[in-house]
Amino acid sequence: MDELSVPIQSLQPVWHNYRVTALDILRLDMLHPIISGNKWYKLKYNLQAALNSGSPALLTFGGGYSNHLAATAYACHLHQLPAVGIVRGNYPVLTPTLLQCRQWGMELRFVSSTDYQRKNEPGFIAHYFPDLEAAFMVPEGGDNELGRRGASLIAQMIPSKYSHIVVSCGTGTTLAGIRQGKYLASSVAASLTPEQNTNWTLHDDWHFGGFGKHTPELIQLMNNFFTVNGIELDVVYTAKMMAGLSHLLQSGYFRPSDRILCIHTGGLQGNASVANQLIWQQ
Numbered sequence: 062m063d064e065l066s067v068p069i070q071s072l073q074p075v076w077h078n079y080r081v082t083a084l085d086i087l088r089l090d091m092l093h094p095i096i097s098g099n100k101w102y103k104l105k106y107n108l109q110a111a112l113n114s115g116s117p118a119l120l121t122f123g124g125g126y127s128n129h130l131a132a133t134a135y136a137c138h139l140h141q142l143p144a145v146g147i148v149r150g151n152y153p154v155l156t157p158t159l160l161q162c163r164q165w166g167m168e169l170r171f172v173s174s175t176d177y178q179r180k181n182e183p184g185f186i187a188h189y190f191p192d193l194e195a196a197f198m199v200p201e202g203g204d205n206e207l208g209r210r211g212a213s214l215i216a217q218m219i220p221s222k223y224s225h226i227v228v229s230c231g232t233g234t235t236l237a238g239i240r241q242g243k244y245l246a247s248s249v250a251a252s253l254t255p256e257q258n259t260n261w262t263l264h265d266d267w268h269f270g271g272f273g274k275h276t277p278e279l280i281q282l283m284n285n286f287f288t289v290n291g292i293e294l295d296v297v298y299t300a301k302m303m304a305g306l307s308h309l310l311q312s313g314y315f316r317p318s319d320r321i322l323c324i325h326t327g328g329l330q331g332n333a334s335v336a337n338q339l340i341w342q343q
């Protein structure tokens with residue numbers, strides 16, 4: 062699939078008592094089974110820069126369930142670029158995600174959660190991993206200018222008829238990139254500074270207990286959504302986005318004239334830890 066022609070599909074309502082003109086989904090999850098969804102775009106220019114830099118390896122960061130680590134491991138494997146992942150915390154037993162990373166040749170280095178918090182400080186690598194100083198560094202989640210530039214490509218696939226774009230957020234790189242892309246494409250861009258262009262809202266009530274946490278209700282939403290739409294959601298991000306969206310729809314947040322586009326940012330590899338509860342994995 063071409064990275065600029067990902068399909069948009071309409072969703073069948075799983076929820077009742079709302080009316081909007083369109084409720085569609087951009088299926089970035091269909092782009093690639095492993096370098097999935099938004100990670101493909103955030104890695105694109107980082108990977109090119111790493112290859113052009115002649116660095117001996119690409120170095121990046123993530124937790125035990127990180128889609129970013131998995132996508133990076135696989136992308137580097139494809140390009141035969143050695144990859145190192147700095148992992149938050151210690152995993153005497155590797156998670157399914159970390160096992161995959163290692164299978165694709167990523168070298169894993171573990172640091173305590175406390176030390177991990179200091180990963181963006183200058184001298185972190187020199188102090189903890191002096192042998193990795195020459196590696197090309199990509200921040201956690203691909204959260205840098207190259208990542209945002211890649212994510213801004215997603216905006217090219219979003220027709221201007223939509224009144225709302227709904228996307229799940231981790232570092233916010235994807236949100237920032239899409240906004241950057243839409244902003245540049247907009248006819249009023251010439252007369253607005255980016256600071257004036259503030260029409261976005263963060264709904265942060267839908268974390269279900271925190272990153273990587275979930276509840277039986279969330280699993281049920283994923284199974285219902287699959288039954289009705291035939292689309293798999295991931296337990297870390299897109300299921301929570303749908304939970305939040307369903308609440309907004311039912312609480313009258315949207316007007317009947319609104320056209321909503323949800324972004325399926327992928328991340329389905331992260332479902333390995335809840336596979337036995339998902340109807341499509343039975």
Ligand SMILES: *Cc1c(COP(=O)(O)O)cnc(C)c1O
Pocket residue numbers: 098099100128129202229230231232233234235236295298299326327328329
């Ligand atoms: C990583 C990820 C996100 C978060 O993206 P950010 O750019 O860090 O905000 C959202 N959804 C899925 C499925 C992801 O894997």
